[in-house]
Amino acid sequence: MCIDKILIELNIISNIASGDKLMRHLDGTYAIDNRYFKGLRRIYTGDNRATGLNDIENTINKTTEKVNDLLGLEVLRSKNLSGQKEIEHFDEVITNLKMLKKGIVNASIGLDNLIETYTQDSYVIGRLTVMRERMEQKSNKIEKLFEEFSY
Numbered sequence: 001m002c003i004d005k006i007l008i009e010l011n012i013i014s015n016i017a018s019g020d021k022l023m024r025h026l027d028g029t030y031a032i033d034n035r036y037f038k039g040l041r042r043i044y045t046g047d048n049r050a051t052g053l054n055d056i057e058n059t060i061n062k063t064t065e066k067v068n069d070l071l072g073l074e075v076l077r078s079k080n081l082s083g084q085k086e087i088e089h090f091d092e093v094i095t096n097l098k099m100l101k102k103g104i105v106n107a108s109i110g111l112d113n114l115i116e117t118y119t120q121d122s123y124v125i126g127r128l129t130v131m132r133e134r135m136e137q138k139s140n141k142i143e144k145l146f147e148e149f150s151y
Contacts, residue, residue: 003096006066009059010103016110019117022052049118053127056111060131063100067138070097071145094149101142104135111135 009029016022070076075090111132118124 003066003099006059006062007099007103010063010100010107013056013059013110014103014106016113018113020113021117022055049121049124053124056114057127057131059107060134063104064134064138067097067100067142070100071141076145097142097145101139104139104142108132108135108139 070093073093075086075093078086078090111128115125115128115132118128
């Protein structure tokens with residue numbers, strides 16, 4: 001999975017304000033629903049809490065998978081980087097992890113806003129809370145790596 005797509009989706013989540021809802025475009029991407037007659041359109045297009053939560057959960061799954069992939073790379077375990085290509089690869093991995101960490105931290109704000117939006121729905125709050133905790137765990141793993149390398 002392309003890291004840019006993950007970062008875009010994390011950015012969309014980070015921009016969710018309290019009271020906002022998600023909508024799905026015909027191409028499968030999602031966005032914050034700012035349409036007129038939002039309620040009627042959501043019924044017509046089939047956008048609802050379940051699809052919105054599933055979309056967010058898919059993004060979080062892709063994010064955690066990408067973080068795991070990056071953290072598992074041999075270049076991060078190597079104590080002696082030899083050669084320009086290895087150094088460039090190391091720098092690219094660190095840059096990607098920094099961008100993902102920033103995206104995770106910002107997306108957590110959007111998840112908090114969704115929790116605020118759905119205060120009456122304990123199931124939705126539970127799902128969002130679990131998602132937020134998974135993101136926080138990945139952010140902490142990245143932070144721990146940065147501490148090891150003094151970033």
